[in-house]
Amino acid sequence: MSTYAQKKGFGATLWDFLTTVDHKKIAILYLIAGGLFFLVGGLEAVFIRIQLAVPNNDFVSAGLFNEIITMHGTTMIFLAAMPLIFAFMNAVMPLQIGARDVAFPFVNAVSFWLFFFGGVFLNLSWFLGGAPDAGWTSYASLAIASKGHGVDFYILGLQISGFGTLMGGINFLVTIINMRAPGMTYMRMPLFTWSTFVTSALILFAFPPLTVGLVLMMFDRMFGAHFFEAAMGGNTIIWEHLFWIFGHPEVYILILPAFGIFSEIFSMFSRKRLFGYSSMVFATVLIGFLGFMVWAHHMFTTGLGPVANAIFAVATMAIGVPTGIKIFNWLFTMWGGSVKFTTPMHYAFAFIPTFVAGGVTGVMLAAAAADYQYHDTYFVVAHFHYVIVGGVVFALLAGTHLYWPKMFGTMLNETLGKITFWTFFIGFHMTFFIQHFLGLWGMPRRVFTYLPGQGFETANAVSSFGAAFMSVGVIVMLINIIVTSVKNVKVGNDPWGDGRTLEWAIPSPPPFYNFKQLPLVRGLDAYWIEKMEGKKGMTPAEPLGDIHMPNSSFLPFIMSLGLFIAAFGAMYHVDKVSWALPVMILGLLITFGAMFTRSVKDDHGFHIHKEELMDDDDKGVKA
Amino acid sequence: MANPQLNSGNPRVDIEYRRRKNAEEMRYQVVSFALMIFLTLIAFAAVAIKGFTSWFTVPFIILLAVVQVIFQLYYFMHMSHKGHEAPSLFLYSGVLVGAIAILAFSTIIWW
CATH class of the missing domain: 1.20.5 (Single alpha-helices involved in coiled-coils or other helix-helix interfaces)
Structure with a gap:
């Protein structure tokens, strides 16, 4: 008999998740961990807005404010947005291409645990002598001068979680190249899979510069090197370049999957094929390509000289072209469609004007000469929150509603979902629209307070009030999740009724082997084609046979735990404490021991036999 | 990725074809191996022979290295397939x- 229908105790469930290599369970782990870090980062945002709500406030001190803004940025980018995107990639991408798992299920688990322990390590800084306080960009001249261990937490934490991200990206690339179902050509892949592919390529090329930068910074801070110290013959600008060679592709790593989620939503709920599919693919690839040529627009005022500034300004503006192609394609997808305003569609609809606003300020900032005025003001803060919240966070919230039934088998409440949307949407614009003006009036970013009579009071109060609305939206969503989970009303294969791609052709949540028989893909929107021809499900591409599955393993957890322990040793080694070096060696021994065990112990996985699969049919479980 | 399309179904044709293909492959590998040894010798010579400035030898050796990487990828790691x-x-x-x-x-x- 099959094992997945049994009722399990809490301990067994926990052990199952600690050892799982199943992409759907790893997706849930990413969703939970990323969601928790999202709440932490959100709490930090609320503290920032409380501090800035009135002039001369002393809710937090200047030093603590620096720690809060640093951790808000770092947490939101690395520990909330990226893992949540990885959650959807893990949950949906293998289903969309008709695969039974990712190419390397074990590595997938390693990726998650590395990210998780890196994130926990970074956040432990709050309790161990102070968080990093050099900004999320951690510019070298600030970071090297920073006292205490804050920046060390940043370096080691990001290094560990960065390994995980890099492995995850490679895993997705290999999966998409090699594991597409019969008939699933590249130009029949759903847009979310395409954006996963391009995003993974960006991760592959963008994370190594960050790794290099972090290693150099680690040597500067912990082992007495001087790569970034001008007085010792180093060059502090190198960090800025390395960081932004990573950092600019990073923002496309965040936004491209968001575009992918919205593309799915637009075509699903307009009940229409995505307009201009091939130009969407082209635009996605082009954005990914151009993303590597523009990093220096973050450094216009560093003094690169007019020629370099001009080149990077023009390259930056060029990105507006493929993005514009996408915007028009989404509009044309809705045009003439039978639009259904579900919660995900609300987010998608609101995303277009919001993101266009963020794009317009982006082009303004790209004009290098004008950037000297905008630089380091709230105008920049408003711009990047318009694209990251208006683009990425909207997509994550929309994706949560859209894919919740596929991940958990239950539908989130639509009414509560729409309440979340409206409070979050209104709160977001209230918080950040006014910040454009604050910036133009001259309020610098990253200041912990301002004086009365400078003309910033009303605008800051409005902004903080908006943040409260956003918080309410998130709380309503949490209530929605709890209520839905408690009610636990199971839904069928295609709960939205408009599913177009393969993931909606199988049960929600899918059986652990995903597809009993790999489906035959006959075109773009494979499931939609079958539905339009009056079929119930996909045509199988293979006879029913044994399915080879990987075994669960606790080793990914141990491997990552080892690096987590070693990081403490490396960090306190600077203080010349006696236990630091043994701890570092112990941690590395654990990691390498686990890797060695994995290498020498043969683990061939197991087979689900044909007879068991046929048994499931009798119980009414379909695949 | 090792050329699955080589199988034609006819065992006799298949073996003939493979033998010819393998011989051709072997010839390329031997030639590129010899060339790589030769390039390495030139690199050593560029340093050993007096009269060249480092402004010539360093870019020259880097150029030879690039050529070797291409040989390695295309003939030994089968990227030409x-x-x-x-x-x-x-x-x-x-x-x-x-x-x-x-x-x-x-x-x-x-x-």
């Missing part, structure tokens, strides 16, 4: 990204 489109796409993208970074570093940071 069919079915290697994705690896070459990613290799060249990586080279492009690396080259842009090096170009930027050498133009606007160091000099």
Whole structure:
């Protein structure tokens, strides 16, 4: 008999998740961990807005404010947005291409645990002598001068979680190249899979510069090197370049999957094929390509000289072209469609004007000469929150509603979902629209307070009030999740009724082997084609046979735990404490021991036999 | 990716074809191996022979290294075969990204 229908105790469930290599369970782990870090980062945002709500406030001190803004940025980018995107990639991408798992299920688990322990390590800084306080960009001249261990937490934490991200990206690339179902050509892949592919390529090329930068910074801070110290013959600008060679592709790593989620939503709920599919693919690839040529627009005022500034300004503006192609394609997808305003569609609809606003300020900032005025003001803060919240966070919230039934088998409440949307949407614009003006009036970013009579009071109060609305939206969503989970009303294969791609052709949540028989893909929107021809499900591409599955393993957890322990040793080694070096060696021994065990112990996985699969049919479980 | 399309179904034709193909492959490998040894000798010679400035020898040796990498990839790691489109796409993208970074570093940071 099959094992997945049994009722399990809490301990067994926990052990199952600690050892799982199943992409759907790893997706849930990413969703939970990323969601928790999202709440932490959100709490930090609320503290920032409380501090800035009135002039001369002393809710937090200047030093603590620096720690809060640093951790808000770092947490939101690395520990909330990226893992949540990885959650959807893990949950949906293998289903969309008709695969039974990712190419390397074990590595997938390693990726998650590395990210998780890196994130926990970074956040432990709050309790161990102070968080990093050099900004999320951690510019070298600030970071090297920073006292205490804050920046060390940043370096080691990001290094560990960065390994995980890099492995995850490679895993997705290999999966998409090699594991597409019969008939699933590249130009029949759903847009979310395409954006996963391009995003993974960006991760592959963008994370190594960050790794290099972090290693150099680690040597500067912990082992007495001087790569970034001008007085010792180093060059502090190198960090800025390395960081932004990573950092600019990073923002496309965040936004491209968001575009992918919205593309799915637009075509699903307009009940229409995505307009201009091939130009969407082209635009996605082009954005990914151009993303590597523009990093220096973050450094216009560093003094690169007019020629370099001009080149990077023009390259930056060029990105507006493929993005514009996408915007028009989404509009044309809705045009003439039978639009259904579900919660995900609300987010998608609101995303277009919001993101266009963020794009317009982006082009303004790209004009290098004008950037000297905008630089380091709230105008920049408003711009990047318009694209990251208006683009990425909207997509994550929309994706949560859209894919919740596929991940958990239950539908989130639509009414509560729409309440979340409206409070979050209104709160977001209230918080950040006014910040454009604050910036133009001259309020610098990253200041912990301002004086009365400078003309910033009303605008800051409005902004903080908006943040409260956003918080309410998130709380309503949490209530929605709890209520839905408690009610636990199971839904069928295609709960939205408009599913177009393969993931909606199988049960929600899918059986652990995903597809009993790999489906035959006959075109773009494979499931939609079958539905339009009056079929119930996909045509199988293979006879029913044994399915080879990987075994669960606790080793990914141990491997990552080892690096987590070693990081403490490396960090306190600077203080010349006696236990630091043994701890570092112990941690590395654990990691390498686990890797060695994995290498020498043969683990061939197991087979689900044909007879068991046929048994499931009798119980009414379909695949 | 090791040329699955070689199988024609007819065992006799298949073996004949493979034998010829393997011989051809072997010839390429031997030739490129000899060339690589030769290039290495030239690299040593460029350093050993007096009269060349380092402004000549360093770029020259880097150029020879690039040629060797290409030989290695195409003749020993079979990138010249069919079915290697994705690896070459990613290799060249990586080279492009690396080259842009090096170009930027050498133009606007160091000099």
